[in-house]
Amino acid sequence: MFEKKQSYTPTESQRAYKQLDQLVAKKNINLRQASAHRRYVASRVQVTLKPSYTAQAARRAKAEIVKLTEAGTITMKSAAAYRAHITKRTQAA
Structure with a gap:
């Protein structure tokens, strides 16, 4: 469903956010789960x-x-x- 990584580039994080939006739209995950994943991604964004x-x-x-x-x-x-x-x-x- 949603694959977690150790770190994300800004581009990868935006891609992950879009994927989460699609999963919510398809009702594969609920909004609460998507919010938890977004917080996970946001805490692991690394800017060079x-x-x-x-x-x-x-x-x-x-x-x-x-x-x-x-x-x-x-x-x-x-x-x-x-x-x-x-x-x-x-x-x-």
Whole structure:
């Protein structure tokens, strides 16, 4: 039915969320089970961070973090930590 993994990339997590929506629509699992699986996936999302960023790469990365937060893929607290990491490692122009 729904296969769990040890870690998820943001893309894989969005794919898992869609799969959960389909399972609920087909009534293979109920909403409560789907919510539990979503929490499991959200707690295991891993974003790849770089050691340094150019100004343009930092803007792109921060925009991606915003998209992931809006989609519910990562938590607000994680997003803040990722943004701080990016800001700290952005090279001055």
